[in-house]
Amino acid sequence: MKERKTFWDKNAGRYDRFMRKARAAYDEMYALIQPIVRHKTVLELASGTGLIAKHIVNAAAHIEATDASAEMIAEAKRDNQSAKLHFSVQDMFRLPYADKSFDVVIVSNALHIVPQPEKALAEIHRVLKDDGVLIAPTFTHTENSFPGKVKAFFMKLAGFPLHSRWTSEEYLRFLRQNGWTVRKSVVLKASFPLTYAECEKTEV
Numbered sequence: 001m002k003e004r005k006t007f008w009d010k011n012a013g014r015y016d017r018f019m020r021k022a023r024a025a026y027d028e029m030y031a032l033i034q035p036i037v038r039h040k041t042v043l044e045l046a047s048g049t050g051l052i053a054k055h056i057v058n059a060a061a062h063i064e065a066t067d068a069s070a071e072m073i074a075e076a077k078r079d080n081q082s083a084k085l086h087f088s089v090q091d092m093f094r095l096p097y098a099d100k101s102f103d104v105v106i107v108s109n110a111l112h113i114v115p116q117p118e119k120a121l122a123e124i125h126r127v128l129k130d131d132g133v134l135i136a137p138t139f140t141h142t143e144n145s146f147p148g149k150v151k152a153f154f155m156k157l158a159g160f161p162l163h164s165r166w167t168s169e170e171y172l173r174f175l176r177q178n179g180w181t182v183r184k185s186v187v188l189k190a191s192f193p194l195t196y197a198e199c200e201k202t203e204v
Contacts, residue, residue, distance in 0.1 A: 025190035026051065029137055032186070032196060033106070034059045036133055040103035043127060045092040045120070046110030050076035050085070057085045060104075064097075066090035092120045097127045104128075106135045109194075112164045112171075121178045125201060134180060134199040139192040140168045168195040175199055 033052070037060040044053050047065035049072055057063050063085045067073050076087045090096065092107070092114070105124045111117040124134055166174065172182050172195070180199035188194040 025188040025194050026055075028186075028188050029108075029194070029196055030055045032198075033135055036135060036198065037063075037104050041101070042104045042106065043095075043097065043102040044106040044108075045090075045124070046107055046114075047076065047087070048072050050080065050087060052106060052108055053085055053087075054080070054082075057082045060084060062086075064088070064102075066092070066095075068092065093123055095123055095127055099126055100129045100132075101127050102129065102132060104133050104135065108135070108137045109139055111136060111138050112140075112166065117164060117174075118178045121175070121180070125179050128201065130201060132201070135197070136175065136199060137188075137194055137196040138166070138171055139190070140166050140171050140187075140195045166195075168193065171195050172197060176202070 030052070033056050037056050039059075039061050042053075042056075042060045042063040044063060044065040045067075047053055047067050048069075050065055053063050053065040053076075061084070065076065065085060065087050067076070067087075067089065068091055070089050073087050073089050080087065092110070093116075105128050107120065107124065111120065114120055128134060164174075168185070168187050172185055175182055175197060179202050181202045182197055182199050184196075184198040186196045188196055
């Protein structure tokens, strides 16, 4: 039986075109991320077509970039020119990596679109080194302008899977409540407000 394609499989080919609207915010984000990943081993979850990984790979020692969508990973592999960057299909809730494997984990614009994002954070906590950094930028939809709300309405009609609607403060509180200390946060201007968060494991 043919596997049912997800929203992301169906839209993999047009994803980069859609994300061009957030280019200025993403350029700011790359500049924030590059110093953090310099000479580090990095895991990226929900990497999509690899926009972030491809922009920061020159700074990193190695990047494992993963996504649940096989179509997204196929798109990402098409123009990968770096031996330091490896793409694979993985489930962020059941990662195949050993405990404390990575210096940095990046999960961008994904925690608001998955059910039970706290379980994803627990798995990230497991694979991240004790002195590692979680970089978790996420669109915080409830702060939308009126045009943003209209856009979100049509995205919902198209089947966009939005599970959590946070303001920036609610999102940062969610991270803190699930084992993370937010050491830096910035709200970047895009079609939807983009809350960039850098986190460390909370000491128990």
